[in-house]
Amino acid sequence: MLQMHNPFRYIAVGNEVHPGDANARYVLPAMQNMHDAIVSANLQGQIKVSTAIDTTLLGISYPPSRGSFEVVVQDGQYGYQNLFDALLDALYAALEKAGATNLNIAVSESGWSSEGGNAATVGNAGTFYRNLINHVKQGTPRRSGRAIETYLFAMFDENLKAAGVEQHFGLFLPDRQPKYHLTFGRWKK
Template sequence: MKYTGDANARYVLPAMQNMHDAIVSANLQGQIKVSTAIDTTLCTDNPQSIDLNCALFTSPEVVVQDGQYGYQNLFDALLDALYAALEKAGAPNLNIAVSESGWSSEGGNAATVGNAGTFYRNLINHVKQGTPRRSGRALETYLFAMFDENLKAAGIEQHFGLFLPDRQPKYHLTFG
């Protein structure tokens, strides 16, 4: 579902609240969570608007200042924008889980094995510390994807895997 300008977007929160209420009434709130997904995909064909170092977690200094919060990477800026929106909507205690985060190793602008490996390594190390708005709180984050998907349409979508289709790793990653 596309949220921006979508007439059905106003039904998402009430539907989620109804589902949560049903889960609570069944005493399953500790076992089942209610969630929704939003797309934060960025246009990599516009490198003059998005600093590569900021996107790869390699910027040595603050790139964006938002009031008291300074951002050295795009990941934190995106998440904190969502946290700020949740606070404005009256839900300051909701946590965000990043269900897919990755970098293509081929097929587009800045899509290289080197950039993808840098992104994944830095993301793994970064999520332990939280964002400027939620400092010290580890972020539940999932990498996209386990394997390259050679059956997808040609382009960047085929090359997000940590592994090639023959199960060979593309990067050396550690999760310690």
């Protein structure tokens, strides 16, 4: 029997659909349909179904144990030096309160624009990506030592978007030339 490597790990259904949006009622059934299709293909151990949320959905954001934060904050035994960790731990705290303590969060997009706005430079974006790649290996204060599965936004600049910051999140220019030298390495989860 020929075994093929499955390159897909997650399928995201919907993108930042707010609960008040008319299409919000379709997200969960679509996720369930996608999961059923994955099970019927016997890939349930290999592919997970998720959705991307807008972090403004957190009703409370301070402190992280309440599902809230400030940018630099001490929350009991947990100290936060950056918004990335605080946002993740606020989400983990909210999941724990909902009884979903065994769920892991995959960050489906994180990035920094290289043009089009304040502090949007190639140097700042390269520094952000390098620091993020190194940082996610160590986990958050609430889940220390557990690597955070994180995807960079985006592979290529989107030169067909309206002018501004949104065009310049790519690791590569539209002509496939790299903007930064990044080293990803491998690490255990």
